[in-house]
Amino acid sequence: MEHIAFLGLGHMGAPMARRLLAAGHPLTVWNRTADKAGPLVAEGAALAASPAGAVRDADVVITMLAGPDALEAVARAAGEALRPGVHWIEMSTVGPDAVLRLAARLPRATLVDAPVMGSTDKAAAGALGILAGGDTAGVEHLLAHLGSVTRTGPLGSGAALKLVLNSAVISGIAVVAEALRLADALGLDGDTVRTALANGPLAGVVARAHAEGVHFDATLAVKDLDLATRTARLPAVEAALEHYRRVAEPGEDISRAAARIRTA
Known part of the structure; x- marks a missing residue:
């Protein structure tokens, strides 16, 4: 079972992270407001004090953040701590330009852009529509816990x-x-x-x-x-x-x- 780092526990991120935890994956979480991680920690997730601490031992990193600026800040903080060959699944709504900037910043990672359609009810039920750009082969089994995957084409096409x-x-x-x-x-x-x-x-x-x-x-x-x-x-x-x-x-x-x- 891959060790997953989940960064961003807002209205959408928290129920998505809970789905992965319930599926049995070791999960480390980080959120800018640490108090929001409390329920997940009580259910078995580990809490990291920083993005770098969250991703250090991760096989897969998932980001679900507010926008391009938040994604840039997290990537800058986490980048040096990433293990070679890690998969990074970017699920926020940030647009294709931000995804391509992220790819340039993370040359050691395999990046998939996989934003979602659906609101908090779909996130909790694992029924999101996932728009996945890039090479999804290594992570599609993880995305299946969150919803149904539509392959959209090359990296950035999901975000577009x-x-x-x-x-x-x-x-x-x-x-x-x-x-x-x-x-x-x-x-x-x-x-x-x-x-x-x-x-x-x-x-x-x-x-x-x-x-x-x-x-x-x-x-x-x-x-x-x-x-x-x-x-x-x-x-x-x-x-x-x-x-x-x-x-x-x-x-x-x-x-x-x-x-x-x-x-x-």
Whole structure:
């Protein structure tokens, strides 16, 4: 059983790490806020004081971090401690440029970019959609504990596809919120409009806009759309980004941002 170092225990990282621990893998964890590691340590994980301490004896490193800056900082702190031949699975939403910079920084590691689709409920159930770029042969059995794997092509392609999908979903949620604002202005019954939208082609987006019991921080939605709009000219996505920048509150699910867009 490979020794795994899991770096980043936020809303998504913690349940993903728990899945690997439950599968029997020796697990060392690190998180910038160490208190968040408490439940995993109680279940048998080892807690490292630094990224370097976490990866020193690891066969596989998994990162699930907030964005490109956090990934850069962790890679800089951990790089010299890596064992030759280690597999590094980068599962954050950081875009392809950050993945390629990581590969250049870690010449002794085999890197796979494997961002995920799905929220905290899917992470806990091991039912994430994993978009995997690069050579996945050595780690696909580990990813299977977390969800289903779609091979996307060369290194960086998973991160690229994740930006495409998140841009569509997050912008779509803003569109649904505006559609409901239009319905309010027209004096229509909100429940009737929501049901009609949910029965149409936007069904999945409508469901996510009103989801309860899951979490995707609205400030991370801002980060994702910002990454996308730096890559190409995307007027509709740029408009959605301005919506989220205006209403997103740290720690709140994206559905709360959608509610604010509706009433703003």
